[in-house]
Amino acid sequence: MAKDDPEQTVTRAHLQQMITFRVSRLHARLNAQANRILKESSDLSLMQWRVFVTLETMGKITPSEIIRQTNLDKGQLSRAIKSMLDRGLISSETCESDQRAHYIDFTPKGLEHFNRARPHMRARQERLMGSLTPDEQRELFNALQKLDAVVDEMDGKE
């Protein structure tokens, strides 16, 4: 804030005060950063990374279950999985109890990619969160959650 002249502080105020705008800008930057790190470290897309994170936490899983857990887009996920199968990053096993569904899981190759990305992604996560005190972290997540909730309300789920 050192070099900001008074004009800027005023003029910036309006748009900068709108959370949609702030969130949008932050999103763009975080996104770009994550993509860059993933590309450099492991040749994964952010989507693919997220599939892996989900696999890691939940183990062998079906796409629809991933969607339930993450709210990712159906189509987007479907394509990501397809490309991961093509590249041999995950394996697919059709579910016997439901012929529509299939379980996906790490392949050794996929795990290797994931493990190459992991330290970088973890370091990033820690650096990001490290810029906030535990209190600030709680407040941030709290606020994000409340905003999520109010969007729910507004978008008809009331």
Next chain:
Amino acid sequence: MAKDDPEQTVTRAHLQQMITFRVSRLHARLNAQANRILKESSDLSLMQWRVFVTLETMGKITPSEIIRQTNLDKGQLSRAIKSMLDRGLISSETCESDQRAHYIDFTPKGLEHFNRARPHMRARQERLMGSLTPDEQRELFNALQKLDAVVDEMDGKE
């Protein structure tokens, strides 16, 4: 198959704890909401709305100045302005001191569109922020700013 059990709380934790993911999801929802409201109320895109907000706060202004203030994308802004000119929502006046630049400003028609959107957008903004106490609001903006700053650091501007 899996329904609500305590496990879910745990399994959700991993991805949900990552701010990039949280921010990304919230961004998507806020974005969709804003676009819907704008479309319904005034047939403006979010980008066009943002141009108007900037015009309102800063008055007649050049695109490059908008970029300086908002960090919007050059190309995106250029196209938005073009479409707004085509639709007669803004006027353009070439800058005499710099032949490359041009000032843009509201036309009556543009102002009308803006004014139609405004109450809805304001109501939304207030409802969003209204879900947070003043303290929480401060904490949220504080956290967003710190995250912005740490991304700056990480992305080489150090």
Next chain:
DNA sequence: ACTTTTTAGTTGACGCGTCAACTAGTCTTG
């Protein structure tokens, strides 16, 4: 004055996110 560097703005390419339509398998309920 003239060459180089910076800045304003435009354009094209391309991938991602979003939405809706669609197929196919499964569940429900009479």
Next chain:
DNA sequence: CAAGACTAGTTGACGCGTCAACTAAAAAGT
């Protein structure tokens, strides 16, 4: 067990955001 409703997953269309290349004008360096 048949008809409709629901769920899993795929595909296509399309707009938006992102990045880089490009033109043209202005500033800065020599």
